[in-house]
Amino acid sequence: MSSNEKRGGALSNKDLANTFRRAIHLNGMNDYPGQMHSGYTYAMMPALKKIYKDDDKKLVDAYERHMNEYFNVTPYVSGLPMGVTLALEEQNAQSEDFDTSTITGVKTALMGPLSAVGDTIFHSTLRVVAVSVAIDLCMQGSFAGPVLFFLIFNIPQVIARWWTLKMGYTMGTRFLDEAASSGIMEKISYAASVIGLAAIGAMTATNVALTTPITFGGAGDTDPTALQALLDGVMPKMLPLALVLICYALLRSKKVGMVPMLFGILAIGVVLSLLGIIG
Structure with a gap:
């Protein structure tokens, strides 16, 4: 079987939803040696138990593999590497000669590009837009300012967490080939940068006196x-x-x-x- 194929499908939407809920805590378990490795493993533990329900040795190996590897990415797009990783873990469960270094390679390959896109969209663009809206309302004495900030920033990031997880699991490693051939990651990053700079310019003009x-x-x-x-x-x-x-x-x-x-x-x-x- 080609490494770019998605096999299995052992995980249901309920299993992915469990991973999604646990991944909310991804950034709350950081440490300097491995950054998000603990939160990453914690999020996938129930899914890994289902994937390796008949093979305790591979289950323990999977735990050790993710706990012992450095991982750091913008949390709001962390679902993509998780989904791809779970798809690869399924392949490992179904094949005795699967090269588990592929799992590490995919995680490492996704960290940089995803962080560039995620930081640009959520930290440099969406957060700036949300703050701009909130500041204008707060300066008018409106309580809607902090409420809108919470909604404008958090609704998209929660949707992104679930959508990237679902997409990563459904597409498997095929996502990497399609992203590389289309250049979609670079296009998204550039567009978000332009929007972010425009928002910062508008905030400067309206809020700095x-x-x-x-x-x-x-x-x-x-x-x-x-x-x-x-x-x-x-x-x-x-x-x-x-x-x-x-x-x-x-x-x-x-x-x-x-x-x-x-x-x-x-x-x-x-x-x-x-x-x-x-x-």
Whole structure:
């Protein structure tokens, strides 16, 4: 049998739902040596027991295989490697000459690309959009802000957890060949990056308030020229954008932590305001 075929089908939707519920705890069992290996094994234990119900040795080997291997991926797309892994474990249960290193290879191959897509979609895009909506409502004093944040972020991620698990188990390793030939992973990552950057730009324009009251000129009957008007003529919201880019550069350099930066912005803002440089 080809390694790209899906065989068996020993697991029902109820079995996959059990794995799905346990996988919610995936990121709550991390440790430095193996990251999510404990949560990964915990999520699949009932399914593995059903797959290897007549072979205790292979069951123990499966436990050890997943507990002893490093695994780390964006939790919201973790269902895909789990589903593919379970499909491969079924093949191992049905064949005495199955190469179990294939299971490790598939998990390792999926971690990087899936994390790139998952982080871009959920952390850099969906979370930013949810925060943007919530901040606008909270600034208006609406209790709907935190509620919408919870719904906007969590409904898609719960759907993604189940859909990727189901797809991974149904398709088996065939998913890898189709993803590689179509380039779908790269396309999804690029599209999500564009959306995320647009959301960050919108948040900067609507939620970061920074202006300057500085004026110059205005001798005689001539009205003084406002520096803010000149800046807006070049590019609206130039000062808020500059502030965000400075903060981003400081955080990216890893020389300034989040808390010191916040207190620094507060102190510098007070001083510049007292000096009449910013409004």
